[in-house]
Amino acid sequence: MAEKNIIEKQTDKPLIEIKQLKKYYPIKKGIISRTVSHVKAVDGLNFAINPGETLALVGESGCGKSSTGRTIVKLEEPTEGQIIFQGNDLSTLKGNDLRKVRLNLQIIFQDPYSSLNPRKRVGDLLAEPLLAHKLAGKEEANKKVEEILEIVGLTKLHKNRYPHEFSGGQRQRIGIARALILEPDLIVCDEPVSALDVSIQAQILNLLKDLQKKFRLTYLFIAHGLGAVKYISDRIAVMYLGKIVEIGKTEDIFKHPKHPYTQALLNAYPIPNPHLRDRERIVLEGDVPSPANPPKGCSFHTRCPIAKDICRQQTPKLLGSDQSVACHFPLQGGVN
Template identity: 90%
Template sequence: MSIPIAEKERFIPEPNMDKPLIEIKQLEKYYPIKKGIISRTVGHVKAVDGLNFEIYPGETLALVGESGCGKSTTGRSIVKLDEPTGGQIIFNGRDLSSLNGADLRKARLDLQIIFQDPYSSLNPRKRIGDLLAEALLAHKLASKEEAVKKVDDMLEIVGLTKSHKNRYPHEFSGGQRQRIGIARALILEPKLIVCDEPVSALDVSIQAQILNLLKDLQKKFRLTYLFIAHGLGAVKYISDRIAVMYLGKIVEIGKTEDIFKNPKHPYTQALLNAYPIPNPHFRNRERIVLAGDVPSPANPPKGCSFHTRCPIAKDICRQQTPELLGGSQSIACHFPLN
């Protein structure tokens, strides 16, 4: 089904399928630590610390890791809800990190985000129809009559009905509110959608419905996803590639099938060990159990940031930071697993 909408003013050309849709180069997001009466900066929380990855048109890259590793901050920085401290965001051949004002507003026509908690992202004083039409009217992409028709079509596309547009956010269930969040992200016909843990707050049965909806929409509208999650079941189902984050850095990235079958980083294997497998033959599988807590991003360990919890760490791990190296499956580890 095509979505009728007034022609948008694009500041970038259509993507080349042989090139990444978006390239992240040395992305950084630091938060200052201030103390004293004059709020003197005494350090920084390195939430995102030098990320490098790319996403190709039509694929889903999953970003996984423990809570606090910088996944959501990465997603918010890419769409510039949080201003990056450093690095480049090359979207369809143009650097977004230097854009602001009118140019940034045009860029956001092609970059949208779905939030983890849809209720907190919806204005409780506005009807759903007004919330969905707001972006169309703000960007002057449709008249009021066209916006109403567009909202009706979009509600049906995400599994709701036209009558829902007259209701308020508190009148919906969690799954319905997430469908509204998806509709709001999709209504501008973006090329890339950042899905910031879109199913983690939902019941398991509702999670499956939302994941199936996202996959169907991706095929129908040729969408590209950055899927942020910590539930590996959802990641295995929806993603083409996986990037594993730890303490603001990517420690392993590769195809989903390769990551699940042959994890090479000890942290990746530890995450997979926590993922339940409904098969008794894997009951005695080799496990890596993590000890201790995640170090503070305000004072990350020297060398490999994972060495304080790694069961195979050696002296070089405490002294030298490993680079992310490899081909289709890249690992940042001095002693990758077999």
């Protein structure tokens, strides 16, 4: 597997741009299945990822992170908006045109076991995309399978085993190998370490970082664990009820969060310094509101400790350059 030129400087042109992306799921009732409402899983996202960069998408369960990732790779059809990848609008592509673009766009799933066909050997699973896209014959595909298994920390002997014969960490390495074998430019990592033990999480994160340097990969890293996010990401986008409420460089987000929701997520992240146990915290109360009936105004105002009348009436815009925030009263302090 050929290494990409890692000396090449990062260009100013984004690898992928998301413009006003929406994904609504219809709620149907009655005998004729009439649509009565929609679940607004993704509600008007705008962001871009540069070549060689890792953008982390974080938030509580149910905020629309996985729906965003699945929509970007066209496992879900977008309701509205544009997905501009390498100059192609994926939201309009279908058939063979979409298949060609997908060679450079792959996904790693949260649960590697459910995403691997239990009736196929690992070698066949990894060779399948090469054969399906007619990129290699059987002999060449077999060589690439052995090579990619070595790259992700397994051996060529593992190609003859079935998925159930592997541990969780090994299965995730197989999932990474399957995403990597087509030599993509962008990989969507949909909570790839959340189902693994802590020690195995560290191994997988280190593997992802090593692969990124070796093959100049670009990641959209979806997670709710801020420890993993801090280690692997260059920038962080904080998502709440289908919208991005804050986005900026990882260091800036951790040191100077501007949105109360970001601050609450950081407060939930354990820190090793016992002297900071009594630091001021924002503690969230209640559950995330239903995306089928989101609150008016700022969607976070029902749980926000500093919400005022304007928050209940007007939806704040995502404003700022290096660190953007969607809040009428952004926080001014930082965290130690």
